[in-house]
Amino acid sequence: MVDIIDVLLTHGPALIIAVPLFGAFLTPLISRLNDKARNIFVIAVMGLTEFIVLLLAYDIFTTNGVHTYTFGSKQPLLTLPSGYLVPVRIIFEIDGLSIFMGIIAVTLALVASIYSWSFMRKEDGLDKYYTLLLLLTTGMLGMVSTGDMFNFFVFLEITSIASAALVAFRVNKGESQEAAFKYIVLSSIGALFVLFAVAILYGQYDALNIATLANRIRYTFLDKVALVLLVASLGMKAGIVPMHMWLPDAYGEAPASVTIAIVAATQASLYALIRMCFTLYGGITSVATIGWILIILAMASIFIGVTMALLQSDFKRMIAYAAVAEIGYMVLGIGVGLALLFSRTPYSVKAIQGGIFHIINDALDVGLLFLVAGAVFYATKERLLDRLGGLARNMRYSTIFFIIGALAVAGMPPMNGFASKLLIYESTYQVSPILAVVAILASILLLAVMVKIFHSAFMGPPLVKAADVPKTMLIAMAILAALIIFFGLFPNIVVENMVKPAADALINQATYISQVLGGV
Amino acid sequence: MSEMSKIVRTISNSLFPFIMIYGLYVIMHGHLTPGGGFQGGAVVASGCALMLVAYSSEWVFKKVKESNLSVLESIGAIGFISLAFLGIGVTFFYNFLVGSNLLFGEIPPAGPNTGNLNTAGLLPLMNLSVGLKVIAGLFAIVAVMAFVASRGMRKK
Amino acid sequence: MIYNIPFIAVVLLILVGLATVIFKKNLIKIVIGITIIESGVNLFLITLGYRENSVAPIYTFAPSTKMVLPVPQALALTSIVIGVAVMALMLSIGVRIYRSYKTLDVRKMRRLRE
Numbered sequence: 040m041v042d043i044i045d046v047l048l049t050h051g052p053a054l055i056i057a058v059p060l061f062g063a064f065l066t067p068l069i070s071r072l073n074d075k076a077r078n079i080f081v082i083a084v085m086g087l088t089e090f091i092v093l094l095l096a097y098d099i100f101t102t103n104g105v106h107t108y109t110f111g112s113k114q115p116l117l118t119l120p121s122g123y124l125v126p127v128r129i130i131f132e133i134d135g136l137s138i139f140m141g142i143i144a145v146t147l148a149l150v151a152s153i154y155s156w157s158f159m160r161k162e163d164g165l166d167k168y169y170t171l172l173l174l175l176t177t178g179m180l181g182m183v184s185t186g187d188m189f190n191f192f193v194f195l196e197i198t199s200i201a202s203a204a205l206v207a208f209r210v211n212k213g214e215s216q217e218a219a220f221k222y223i224v225l226s227s228i229g230a231l232f233v234l235f236a237v238a239i240l241y242g243q244y245d246a247l248n249i250a251t252l253a254n255r256i257r258y259t260f261l262d263k264v265a266l267v268l269l270v271a272s273l274g275m276k277a278g279i280v281p282m283h284m285w286l287p288d289a290y291g292e293a294p295a296s297v298t299i300a301i302v303a304a305t306q307a308s309l310y311a312l313i314r315m316c317f318t319l320y321g322g323i324t325s326v327a328t329i330g331w332i333l334i335i336l337a338m339a340s341i342f343i344g345v346t347m348a349l350l351q352s353d354f355k356r357m358i359a360y361a362a363v364a365e366i367g368y369m370v371l372g373i374g375v376g377l378a379l380l381f382s383r384t385p386y387s388v389k390a391i392q393g394g395i396f397h398i399i400n401d402a403l404d405v406g407l408l409f410l411v412a413g414a415v416f417y418a419t420k421e422r423l424l425d426r427l428g429g430l431a432r433n434m435r436y437s438t439i440f441f442i443i444g445a446l447a448v449a450g451m452p453p454m455n456g457f458a459s460k461l462l463i464y465e466s467t468y469q470v471s472p473i474l475a476v477v478a479i480l481a482s483i484l485l486l487a488v489m490v491k492i493f494h495s496a497f498m499g500p501p502l503v504k505a506a507d508v509p510k511t512m513l514i515a516m517a518i519l520a521a522l523i524i525f526f527g528l529f530p531n532i533v534v535e536n537m538v539k540p541a542a543d544a545l546i547n548q549a550t551y552i553s554q555v556l557g558g559v
Numbered sequence: 560m561s562e563m564s565k566i567v568r569t570i571s572n573s574l575f576p577f578i579m580i581y582g583l584y585v586i587m588h589g590h591l592t593p594g595g596g597f598q599g600g601a602v603v604a605s606g607c608a609l610m611l612v613a614y615s616s617e618w619v620f621k622k623v624k625e626s627n628l629s630v631l632e633s634i635g636a637i638g639f640i641s642l643a644f645l646g647i648g649v650t651f652f653y654n655f656l657v658g659s660n661l662l663f664g665e666i667p668p669a670g671p672n673t674g675n676l677n678t679a680g681l682l683p684l685m686n687l688s689v690g691l692k693v694i695a696g697l698f699a700i701v702a703v704m705a706f707v708a709s710r711g712m713r714k715k
Numbered sequence: 716m717i718y719n720i721p722f723i724a725v726v727l728l729i730l731v732g733l734a735t736v737i738f739k740k741n742l743i744k745i746v747i748g749i750t751i752i753e754s755g756v757n758l759f760l761i762t763l764g765y766r767e768n769s770v771a772p773i774y775t776f777a778p779s780t781k782m783v784l785p786v787p788q789a790l791a792l793t794s795i796v797i798g799v800a801v802m803a804l805m806l807s808i809g810v811r812i813y814r815s816y817k818t819l820d821v822r823k824m825r826r827l828r829e
Contacts, residue, residue: 050647050650050651053647053650053651054651057640057643057644057651060640061637061640061644064633064636064637064640065633065637067629067630067632067633068630068633068637071626108650108651109650110650110651110652111650111651111652111653111654112650112653113649113650113653114649114650115650189790189793193793193797196797196801200800200801200804203804203808204804207808207811210811211815212815213812213815213816213826214826214827216808216811216812216815217812217816217824217826217827218827219808220742220805220808220809220812223801223804223805223808224736224745224749224805227749227801227805228733228736228749228752231749231752231753231756234756234760234794235729235756235759238756238759238760238763238787238790241763241787241790242763247786288827291827292827591773591775592773592775593771593773597792597796667774670774670780671774671775671776671777671778671780672774672775673775673776674775674776697799700803700807704806704807704810707810708810711814
């Protein structure tokens with residue numbers, strides 16, 4: 040028995056992309072048999088991937104190590120073949136932060152596939168839907184595990200093509216096609232600029248591996264050009280203002296189970312931005328400038344996200360703008376950490392921990408809110424808040440889940456949003472008190488937005504007929520709600536075991552480089 | 560789109576086998592000369608697009624149903640991933656056919672040489688799988704777009 | 716000086732492609748603009764591998780052993796394949812938009828406001 044666990048741990052980095060990819064290629068053949076067989080097959084493949092990811096996470100978090108995997112060599116750990124001084128094959132390198140994002144990605148994809156069992160049952164062309172969902176999981180897991188710049192570009196394109204095709208899934212409505220077109224045009228131009236930056240770095244240093252590049256990099260003018268292109272393109276994919284224009288359209292027009300998968304894809308792009316800033320350009324002392332630019336963009340995101348959310352009249356677009364504000368909080372934590380990284384204050388580590396903890400909190404909170412919005416749409420076929428009313432009488436469970444999600448997004452104490460936002464407020468106060476005050480005020484405005492939705496949709500006289508939603512959708516929402524309450528009541532366990540190894544792995548650039556270049 | 564005149568159809572019938580043979584040559588010799596899976600597959604798909612233009616797209620689309628193309632595409636994809644999985648004893652994507660006495664197992668001499676088709680292990684098999692997938696995929700894209708366009712023009 | 720001409724061509728292609736995406740009003744022209752940007756980036760990748768007085772990196776009947784770098788050629792090939800897939804997806808979405816909005820003018824596709 041121990042042997043199988045050993046094999047799974049050694050070949051784990053390859054299996055987490057091979058298993059969903061194999062499942063994605065088998066799905067069109069299996070869906071010719073039966074609908075139910077296809078659904079069970081997809082959920083089984085996602086469950087197996089989640090099991091392997093959790094096994095890898097347990098090993099990495101308890102030993103604080105880095106797992107590498109070299110594709111096509113004689114042993115999985117042989118990064119430098121005999122006599123070579125540079126790594127020559129594609130190398131996957133999974134450290135604490137990578138597996139943290141991997142847990143978020145595969146959990147949200149598993150919840151999306153459970154939710155789609157009854158949410159998408161009446162739609163047509165479902166075999167392509169499940170194939171695209173599995174391909175999206177492969178792309179996200181590949182994006183967070185890879186240690187190679189061009190391989191990262193390939194997985195970035197896989198993710199954006201799969202998510203654009205999923206946004207355009209409901210082909211009869213014109214609005215979803217328009218949203219998908221905006222998304223794919225912006226995504227494609229952004230990814231081409233990432234490729235341009237990768238080509239600049241390859242031309243200068245003759246290496247594509249992130250660890251080798253981090254070892255060889257000197258801060259010349261061309262490197263600055265590459266850094267600007269990378270930050271702008273990855274910021275556009277992560278939804279930072281002023282490049283966020285695609286985000287409310289894509290999140291609002293996609294089916295609800297697809298939106299929760301695209302939330303994970305957006306956060307994987309944010310991971311890539313963090314990885315480029317901390318590991319690739321980490322040895323240079325002028326990263327404080329990048330930190331300040333990220334802080335300014337984050338404050339703009341928080342402000343614009345919250346104020347635009349107050350103006351909407353569509354349920355899902357309001358939550359989409361709240362998601363933009365939450366991305367602002369994450370980038371604020373990371374930016375403060377980057378600005379204080381070399382000045383040796385203890386608050387820099389706290390800021391990075393707050394930003395990373397907020398990534399998983401935001402994924403759970405905003406994901407739960409989108410699933411509740413999908414449940415409301417499934418029951419009433421309405422999306423405008425003017426026409427909804429009095430849903431709390433018949434949809435009791437959905438109302439409870441909405442209250443949990445709304446309190447968590449606004450940062451109220453028994454929920455997980457409070458713990459991560461407290462870390463961000465404390466460390467931002469050290470940099471400048473005005474920023475912390477604006478962030479706290481934005482949280483209160485988010486609570487106002489949530490109260491507006493709750494009052495107009497769930498309270499009041501019943502304007503539409505509604506019945507409660509099928510059981511599989513409730514199970515999916517209950518999984519997220521249980522995780523939110525658990526993280527909120529015991530944040531110490533999560534910070535000690537999951538967030539601390541991730542933040543330490545991010546700051547220790549030397550460990551990352553020596554795992555690849557240091558030997559077998 | 561209606562079908563073209565008899566001259567066009569006859570010449571397309573004669574040209575299509577040559578295009579297909581050339582495309583398969585490019586796929587199979589991917590490890591010796593420029594080419595490989597995607598390039599050869601694109602050549603064969605261009606030949607299929609020639610047949611699509613010469614005969615009417617509705618007739619071709621009804622003869623080659625979309626479900627058949629989907630099955631072909633899946634077979635190509637599953638072949639690729641299975642070949643990658645077969646080396647999982649050592650590493651994923653390990654080239655276990657090089658140096659052994661099985662299908663493509665010889666090792667060529669170093670430096671410039673005359674090409675030997677029997678080399679390079681797993682690569683020609685993966686080229687074939689990718690070529691099959693690209694043929695089915697590109698032909699499906701072109702055929703569905705032509706079919707939708709002809710149906711739209713017919714409605715007007 | 717003559718070895719800088721491909722790099723100047725790269726910058727010109729990317730600028731022309733960006734100008735097409737920003738300023739043109741027809742949906743198909745925006746797709747063509749993205750294809751032009753992709754051609755420029757692929758040209759940049761291949762030009763990085765050039766070495767003087769070298770031949771193509773193929774050992775079958777090779778005239779000499781001084782060869783250009785083969786790695787950027789593999790990167791450019793992957794990028795071309797990704798470009799084909801993205802263009803097919805954009806054109807399919809364009810067909811669906813035409814069926815629903817009855818026009819290809821992007822100034823008229825404003826159903827998703829604010």
